[in-house]
Amino acid sequence: MGNWNTYKKKGFFALLSAFLLVSLLGPAPSYAAEANTEVPKVIEKTSPSVVAIIGKPSDSDKSLEKNRFNLAHGTGVIVESNGVIVTNAHVVKGMRNIVVVTSNGTTYNGRATNIDEESDLALVKIDATGLSPATFASSSDIKVGETVAAIGTPISFALRNSVTVGIVSGLDRSVSSQYQLIQTDAAINPGNSGGALINMKGEVIGINTMKYAEIGVENLGFAIPVDTVKYVLKHFQLYGKVKRPYLGLELEESWEAVVGLPSSTGLRVAYVDPDSPAASAGIQQDDFFVSIGTSKVKTLVDYNEAIKHYLPGEKVDIAIQSGSSPVTKSVTLGEVKQQETKWKQDAEGTYLDADRGKTKIGDSHFGWSMKYPAGLVKGRQSDDGDAVSFIDAKGEFSLSISIESKLSDELSPTALLNRLASDNEDNYSGTSSATILERQYVKRDSNPFGKIVSRSGDRGYVQTRGYLHQGKLYKVQLFVTKEHYNNNFKQNSYNDLLDSFKLSFNEKDGSLRDISVFSNGNTTYTNEYGLSFALPSSWQQGGYTGGSSFFNDDYTQAIHVRATSASSGDTLAAWAERQTKQFEALYAPKYRTVDEPKEITLAGVPALQVGYADTLGNKWNAGYSLFFIKDKYKYEVEVSYPRDDKGKELDELLETLTSTIKVDKDSMDQELGYIQDLDELMDPDRTITYKNEKYKYAVHVPENWTSANSYDNKDQANKIFSFTGGDLTIGADTKSSYEDAIKKEEAAQKKSHDNDSEYVYTSSDVTLFDDIKAKKFDISYDKAKVPYKETVYIFVRNQITYHVSLSIDEAVRTEANENRLIKAFESLTFLK
Incomplete structure (x- = not known):
């Protein structure tokens, strides 16, 4: 985690912690009295344009216990007299039940109408008239060293419209931002975010956004320059959002740019989206950006500052260095897709205190x-x-x-x-x-x-x-x-x-708050892919590789959830067909059934429901898989239960699940990238080599077979390579003789047959691997709860007695499965 603190943890206790940290940083520098004689007049003029903002923090901050004291706050600047206020996006994103307090103490309910996280700017609207809008300066008039003041709500909401004074420490800074920032030594603390940085004319030159907070570091704050603020406000007014051009590539800064040195090599193209405007214009990986229009670009901030002067659909000339040749490409810009802003309000209404009236x-x-x-x-x-x-x-x-x-x-x-x-x-x-x-x-x-x-x-x-x-x-x-x-x-x-x-x-009693969490009803689950659904509260959640699992109280019913990215060109029907064929390949025909896909709607999009049943020979399992694709991700929800389970309880479970499935992009983990569906890459015949140096053998087994320690470097005497309904077991013994091993196996087989005459075995002498004498046992047990066939080989090589078993259940004894098992055994080789 870096040191740039944008104060996104804004609850009561987070602010208290931030206060303890900031209090160690020391006081702001003193300025001579004669240099500050104009400050009181400027503040008197400007302070009415600055408001304090408070609300409930985002639900996504799971670290905060929800209570009436968990509040987030920041600052805003009035830009229109009818109640339009600009602030930081990180102040109001996800904030609920917003309340705005003006400098004279008047309170208004507010709502976030526009949010742009790239610039960290947002608009809040209150129903008011006759407010005092701020006057904005011109960025060209800002000078390093000029006196400035920051007005905001530091640390506590009780300190709203506090003033700190300093100077402009630097311009064109590029730190933790898409755009250039103003550096100032005016004290900026938690809660100042979204407030005004003003010059001594009473003009806003920037919107305070962050500070550098570390023990031993003092007076290092940053503000969004007024030209960026104007750019965002104009887009909000015209389009309701910031319309950003899209090129479809990833750019990489040089080492010099990363550490802050002047860069001579510029931006390298690290990746080009195949279907993007950049690809259409012929821009390739490893090209270097030189300029966009008339603007030189050597850093990512340079790039963002240059591209913001264009709109989607416009053409722009981009100068690049391709190999040793300078080239100019004309690119028709696309548009970056953005999420819509959602105004959130508690179920209790607009009250800031959800427990209002509760005594x-x-x-x-x-x-x-x-x-x-x-x-x-x-x-x-x-x-x-x-x-x-x-x-x-x-x-x-x-x-x-x-x-x-x-x-x-x-x-x-x-x-x-x-x-x-x-x-x-x-x-x-x-x-x-x-x-x-x-x-x-x-x-x-x-x-x-x-x-x-x-x-x-x-x-x-x-x-x-x-x-x-x-x-x-x-x-x-x-x-x-x-x-x-x-x-x-x-x-x-x-x-x-x-x-x-x-x-x-x-x-x-309406004054009595109920905190009961006990429930015989349903519980809603949400995963990192934004998928949510409800299940009975008696169910419990588990986990497995690639997803989540849920089980009823006796583990007879289960739900497995898996999410992966949708590959380019993939369709819902093709995906469901692949999964169906994989299932059918697992079982022999008489041991499984698959229904025709049923078209339904889930999470507001088309979906397919595929029913199935399977057995290994005793009890039948049944269920269905739900397939749907939304927002570039594929969601599979698999429900399984005993086929004999029928009735109202199961019907209600299925109805609850399917009726409550939703996908919310705002609930997605923002760091999610492309998640490859491994089933698309799976080759059931691809093998991996296991070597056992101690017992001197190697074997090639299918990559998708599993075993607790099958593929590690531990030379164990017994290794089991398993798949659904079968396994290959290799045992090695340096102490038992060939004759003793055969006697022991014959005794075990005879005992099993004597206990159950349906257990049948035969033995014979065979030759393996061209020159190895072996004893072979063929076993069949058709009347078992799970009928199976097994072949056991006992032989000696390099003074080691091997006991190899090939077992496969009748339910999965397809030609393909049996051939893989035999092929794995025949791949056995012996080391010197």
Whole structure:
């Protein structure tokens, strides 16, 4: 991770951490009083054009516990009097329930209307009139060394419209941005993002975007220049987005450019998309860019600055160095595809505080409730909701509630108090014993409880209360730091909170927030490819190579999900046909069935449903595979279950799954690239060589066969190379003689036949590999639950006794499968 901090983690606690880091950086430089006499007038003129922005952070930030104090904030600049505000894209992307506060304290609900991540700029709209729009400078007027001021909302929302003063430290900087930036030493801190960098005329010269945050580094901030801001705003106004030209190639900077030296070689073409404008114009890999139009380009920032002067559909002359020859190519530009902006709002409405009006909190499933002070923050909660923790926003106390089942209501007061004291000491005493300050059984007509108050060394004080109710122990523990516990006023508030705990939950009480997570319904799963669907909450998730698996509680039903990239020219029908043929190749015809593909719709696109069934000879498995292609990815959802499973429960499962399948591009991992579908490359006859140096043999087996240690360098005495319904096993023994090995095998075969007359075997003497004497055992067991045939060879080579077994189930005994097994055995060679 680099050092460029754009403050994309914007929650309450992330900002607190950022504050601790920034506070180590030291104060901003002082300026002579005479140099700053104009600053107050400039700020008075400009500050009304700067607003503070606050909202709920993106759902994608999984590190933040969702509560009323998890808020993100930044700054914005008014560009139109009717409530159009420019800010950073990273401030409002994914932000929900946006609230804008002007310099005079007026509050408005807002929404992000346009977002452009490439430039890190966005627009927010509020319903207002008569606002004071900012005046924008011209980039050509910006001078290094001139005095500037940054206006924003650093660290805390309570510090909105704070001002810091500095100078322009540098221009045309290219750091962590698609475009050039202004460097300034005016203090820019978390929350300043999206605010104004102004000159001493009160004109905006840039939009603050980032700072360099590292201990020992001071006053290194950056702003987006006003000409880039104007460029983006113009596109927002004309097109609703930034229309970026598309060439269809990847460019690579020289080593000099990467480290910041002047580059003499320019940009190398690392890749050209075959169907792109660049390819049509004849630009090739390893060409070097010289200029775009009249603009010289030697860095990626140079390239982006030059190309932004053109629109998709326009022609541009690109000068390149191809080998030793300078060439000019005329390119008709395409257009970069972009995602649409989505305005997000919580289900609760536009309130910034989702718990607005909630004065109590509780769990409807476990049947408890208590008061909900404004400073109480819900922390971790168990999957079933039988344990939950809370902290105080000011850090004064923590509270936990846990429920233990399978206890008796007949537990005596003495036993209850002893239990609470023991739990209290285990949880909070650490290495030293807790000192009990109070212990009593509090008798009440309803809900009597045991109470333990103890001091835990220097850590603080713990009060534990235990309630017995309907075979459960409800344990409430409050931990208070030492400095706050001895404050009588605060003690009263703590006791009031504990006294409010009740073993009841009033579902009709609108002021009561329900935090129950217990569910007998469905759970929605979303993977990194944006695929989501719902399954019964009783199902559990597993994993396998290339995807995810889900199982019901007894593992008889399963769902496997796989996502890969769609290759150029591939179609839904061709893909489903390939998968069907692979399945059919696994089994002999009488051991499998495949239905004709059924056309359906999933995730809003055409899909194919292919039903199937297979067996190895005992029980039949059934299921179907769902195939669909969306946003350049192929999604396969395979459902499997015993063929005898029928009825309402299975029908409901299939209906729930198919009706809830969705693909959301915004939920995709942004770092995803091309994911090759390995089935497209699979050759079932391609082999790999395994060598066993210790036991002096080598064998060629199909690449798609598996074994726990088949292809490593460990020389094990027994190796099993397996495939669906069969295997090749090679055993090697340096101690047993050929005769002893045969006697042992004959005894084992005879015992199996004596135990079950349907188990049939014959033995014969054969010659292998032209000159090796061997004993061969042919086994068939047609009446087994899974009928199979097996051939065993015993022979000696290089004073090593080999025991080789070829086994294949009747269900997979196709000509192709059997030939691969025989071919693998015949490939066996012996090392010297």
